[in-house]
Amino acid sequence: MKRTSNLLAGTVGLMLAAMPLSAWAQPKVAITIKAEKEVSVTAKGKQVKKRIAAKGVQPGEEIIYTLNYVNSGTDAAKDVIISDPIPAGTSYIPGSASETGDLSFSIDKGKTFKKPTLLTYEVKGSTGKPEKKVASPDDYTDVRWTIPQVPAGGKGSVSFKVKVK
Amino acid sequence: MKRNLFAVLALSAVAAAAVPATALANTSAGAKVVNVVEVTYSDTSGKNTFTAAASTTTTVNLVKSALNATTAPSGGTVAGLGCLASVDTVSGGTVSAIYALSATANGADTYSLTMGDNTPSTTANVTDITRTYSTLTYNGGVEATNPASRILGSAIPVGVKDSQTLLFPGGSLDGFAANDIVLVEIGPVGGKVKRAFKVAEVFQGTPASHANADGTTAYTSGKLSDTQAEVQGYLKLAAYENTTVTLNGTSFTFGGGSVAPAFTTPATAPTLGVPVGEMVLVQVDVKASASSVTADGYVGYTVNATNGSNSTDLTCTAGFYKRSQLSIRKEVRNVANTTWGGTATGNPQDILEYRITVKNNGGQAAMVSIKDAVPAYTTLVTHNTYGDKAGGSVFATITDSLGKTVAVTTAVDADAQPTAIKTGFGDAAGTAATKAINFYLGDTSTQGNGGTVPSCSNGAQSTQSACQANGGTWLDTYTILYQVRID
Numbered sequence: 001m002k003r004t005s006n007l008l009a010g011t012v013g014l015m016l017a018a019m020p021l022s023a024w025a026q027p028k029v030a031i032t033i034k035a036e037k038e039v040s041v042t043a044k045g046k047q048v049k050k051r052i053a054a055k056g057v058q059p060g061e062e063i064i065y066t067l068n069y070v071n072s073g074t075d076a077a078k079d080v081i082i083s084d085p086i087p088a089g090t091s092y093i094p095g096s097a098s099e100t101g102d103l104s105f106s107i108d109k110g111k112t113f114k115k116p117t118l119l120t121y122e123v124k125g126s127t128g129k130p131e132k133k134v135a136s137p138d139d140y141t142d143v144r145w146t147i148p149q150v151p152a153g154g155k156g157s158v159s160f161k162v163k164v165k
Numbered sequence: 166m167k168r169n170l171f172a173v174l175a176l177s178a179v180a181a182a183a184v185p186a187t188a189l190a191n192t193s194a195g196a197k198v199v200n201v202v203e204v205t206y207s208d209t210s211g212k213n214t215f216t217a218a219a220s221t222t223t224t225v226n227l228v229k230s231a232l233n234a235t236t237a238p239s240g241g242t243v244a245g246l247g248c249l250a251s252v253d254t255v256s257g258g259t260v261s262a263i264y265a266l267s268a269t270a271n272g273a274d275t276y277s278l279t280m281g282d283n284t285p286s287t288t289a290n291v292t293d294i295t296r297t298y299s300t301l302t303y304n305g306g307v308e309a310t311n312p313a314s315r316i317l318g319s320a321i322p323v324g325v326k327d328s329q330t331l332l333f334p335g336g337s338l339d340g341f342a343a344n345d346i347v348l349v350e351i352g353p354v355g356g357k358v359k360r361a362f363k364v365a366e367v368f369q370g371t372p373a374s375h376a377n378a379d380g381t382t383a384y385t386s387g388k389l390s391d392t393q394a395e396v397q398g399y400l401k402l403a404a405y406e407n408t409t410v411t412l413n414g415t416s417f418t419f420g421g422g423s424v425a426p427a428f429t430t431p432a433t434a435p436t437l438g439v440p441v442g443e444m445v446l447v448q449v450d451v452k453a454s455a456s457s458v459t460a461d462g463y464v465g466y467t468v469n470a471t472n473g474s475n476s477t478d479l480t481c482t483a484g485f486y487k488r489s490q491l492s493i494r495k496e497v498r499n500v501a502n503t504t505w506g507g508t509a510t511g512n513p514q515d516i517l518e519y520r521i522t523v524k525n526n527g528g529q530a531a532m533v534s535i536k537d538a539v540p541a542y543t544t545l546v547t548h549n550t551y552g553d554k555a556g557g558s559v560f561a562t563i564t565d566s567l568g569k570t571v572a573v574t575t576a577v578d579a580d581a582q583p584t585a586i587k588t589g590f591g592d593a594a595g596t597a598a599t600k601a602i603n604f605y606l607g608d609t610s611t612q613g614n615g616g617t618v619p620s621c622s623n624g625a626q627s628t629q630s631a632c633q634a635n636g637g638t639w640l641d642t643y644t645i646l647y648q649v650r651i652d
Contacts, residue, residue, distance in 0.1 A: 027215070030383035031204045035221040056226040059192045059271060063223055067202050070383060077206035083389060084202040088373070089192045089225070089323075089334060150206070164225060165192050165438075 028073035029080060029150065034066045057164050062093060065162070070155035080147040082158060085110060086140055089165055094137040096161035101147035107135045110142040191438055193320040194227035194272025196334030197372035203389035218387035221380030222372075225337075230270035230440075231475035232317070234468075237263045237446055241405065241422030242358045243348065248481035252413045255529045255627040256455035256462070257293070260483035261412050261448060263301070263419060266470055267348050267359075268319035268442035273340025276470045277314045280449075287465035287482045291453035296466050301446035303346050303363055304408045305419070308445075315470075316340050318347075319442040322435055325428045326399050331435060333398045335370035342367060346405060346444045349426070350436040357436060361421040361444060362402040370398030400441065402426045414631035419446065451483040455528060462486030487528020487628065491618070493535070494522045500648065513651050516546060521645040523606060525618045529627055534615030535604040535645065543649035545596035547575060551646070560596075561647035563589035563604060566640045567622055573604070573647075577612050586624050587616055589643060598652070606643045618643065 037054040040047050054063050067084065071077045080101075086092050097103055104113040107121060117134065125131035145158050201220040207213060235243045249262040268274065280298045282288055300308040300315055309315075318340025324332035331349070341347075345364040352358050373395040377384040405421025427433045435441075447468060455462040463484040470477045496505040500516045511517055521535060539545045547558035552572050561573040569583040573591035582588055590612045591604040608624070610616030619641035621632035629639045 025209075027206060027208055028385055029204050029206050029215070029217055030385045031202060031217050031219050032383045033200060033202045033219045033221045033380055035198075035200065035223045035380060054223045056224045057198070058226050058228050063198065063200075065200055065202075065221070068383070069204055072385075075209055078209055078211060080204060080206040082202060082204045084200065085389070087198045087200045088395060089196055089198055162198075164198060164223075 025075035025152075026073050027071055027075045027077035027150070027152065029069055029071050029077045031082070032068045034068070036064045036066065037061055038064065059164050062161050062163050063090065064159060066157055066159040068155065068157045069150065071150040071152055074152050076152055076154075077150045078148070080150050082145045082147070083110065083142060084144070084160070085142045086162060090162035091138045091165060092140040092143065093161040093163055096159075097143050097145075098158045098160070100156065100158045101145045104144050104146070105135075105140045106142035106144070107139045108141065110144075113142070113144050191228075191271050191321045191440065192225045193334050193337035194225055194270070195337040195339060196225040197336065197374075197395075198223040198225065199373040199375065199392075199395075201373075201375045201389055201392050203387075216388040217385050218375065218389055218391065219377045219380070219382070219384040220375035220392070222374070222378060225271070225334075227272040227274060228270060229274060229472050229474045230268070230319075231472075232266045232276055232470045232477040233269055233442075234470075234477050234479040235265050235267065237265045237419040238361045238421060238444075239407065239419050241420070241424045242360050243267070243444075244359075246479065251463070251482065251484035252415075253528075253628040253630045254413070254484070254486050256486050256488065257452070258486070258627060259450050259452040260464070260486075261450045262481065262483070263305075263410075263412065263417065263446055263448050264468075264479055265444050265446050266315075266317070266477065266479070267444035268317035269440055270319045270442070270472075271321050271440060272337065273316055273318045273320075274472045275314050275316050276472050278312060278468065278470050280311070280466060280468045283465035283467045283480045283482070287463055289463050290455060290457035290460045290488070291462035291464055291486055292456040293452070293454045294464055295450075295452040296464070297450040297452075298468050299448045299450070301448055303344055303405065303420075303446070305410045305446070307448075315445055317443040317445060318342075318345065319440045320400075321440050322349075322400075322437050323397070324437065325435065326397075328429045329365070329403065329426045330399050330401045331428065331441060333370070333400065335372040335395045335398055338367055338369050338398045338400065341400060341443065346421070346446070347400065347402065347441050348444050349402070349441050350439045351428075351433050352436075353432060353434075360424065361405050362426050363405040363421065364400055365403040366399075366401035368399045368401075370396045414626060414628065415634065447479070449479075449481075449483075453483075453486050455486040455488040457488055458490065459488070461488050461528075489525055489530035490527030491523065491525045491530055491533070493524075496520045496522075511651050515651050516648050517543065517651065518646060518648045521604075523618065523643045523645075525641050529617050529619060531617050532615040533606045533610075533618040535606065537602040537604070539593070539596065539598050539600045539602060540649055541598045542652045543598055544652060545575075545593055545600070545602070546648040546650055547596060550648075560593055561591055561602075561604070561645060563591065563606065564644045564646075565589075566619075566642045567638050580612070584622075586620060586622060586640070587611075589616070591645075602647070604645050608640070 407420030607616035607618035608620035
């Protein structure tokens, strides 16, 4: 963890040094993605949960995705949208996405995004008339966070979990 | 209170019924979970929009699973393991059976194979046991004999490409090759069966990927649409024709019943999320000799397949190694009399006739010879009613179950045999009292060594059931006649 943040800081430093002095102020947002899973380990006779890098997972296991963003530019970044399609072979775990900024989901592969309660689709009901149904988290295809502004030097992270089918 | 309890019970019953049948849905080992994230933003003027993207890849691991041991399919579907019926087998002969082992994991795995006695052992009344197992190709050819291990492919289908082709996550089809046999679960809910097909083509496909793929670097460039989409792999399957081989002297048919896949037809659609596992045919050959004269022999065997975590035992018993049940009877009569018995009376110069009957009600015995001697106070009669022969003195006849008779001379002269299946030979050291008389009975006998009793009149079959099934006569009884004159 510490190593990762050092690396990040190093990268930021390098970028600042590379900026020409006469440039107009400009935002520069960098993003990383980290896949981890939770394992139970026994430390001092106590069972504790620990997060480790998810290089390999078993079907049924959960993957925790953490998305770190940082604005290493000289100006604020506006209308920052972080879009993440739910990976194939997994399903979104309800309630796992962090409530940062404006959180919304898509059930049509990113064409439209809505709040979970507004995500509806139509099926033909028993009477033959179309009926509206609220989408279940299994149907989510994309997750999106909209953050109005990230100031220069600002950073943050969002996360969500999926279950491997 | 009582009422509340009832309500709770009713609720849980509803909840249980609502659990979907595909709750155990699974993903193939080797499948890649590729997550690409994109960030878009604009500068404060709102006029310039930028993007950056990063990705991380997680590989789905193998979930080890035991092999299924079953009877080889014949109509194309498999259920459980039924040991092939024990069959009459000649002592020293081999009992063979063909079974199948099929994979149930979410990916290819290596299974170590061993064979030994079963526990508790059902082996009895046998010696010189040899247990052999061979993996077979789809049409019964031997792939390997006593292989230490075998890799079996297995993967979980995610879709149907066409009537013969199943789709899998890109890059998850390790362990499959053309002409493998695979078991696919097909059919509607309540009528699902595992059906055997033959692999016609394997296409590995490729998982999705993205250039910014290490998961740790803070990327300031790239976008979601740079993602290289997944190319799904596929298995194109074909009808698996039946093959008939000869096993234990009779025909044995196995295969997929030549049923072509029809994955786009609802009644024969595959169950997605259930492994498509490779099936390998295993032939078991057990050789043993019957060591008891009071009971037939059996050999228990277990073929064990293990992936290090899960173990499968294919346990059966082979039999019956037929024990020999030779009986011998010697009777006498005065030729003036017609009745055979244990005793007879006669005057000097009367002729006594001896009848020796050798019968084997059990399995084949080899090297069957009869030692006799000219009785005291008598002289062996030659050139008698049994006929005469140039170069030798006929003194006896040997007749088999079919009535084929061979004349026996005192001289060693390779008596002519009525058919290629030899009836027997004999000799006499002389005609005087106490001189040795020998008879060598059965097929493959020679002038000096006994042969096989019983044998089949058509030569090829070594058990009574196989002989009769092939229209032969089981030659299990030999009758010897000779005469002596009371001195």
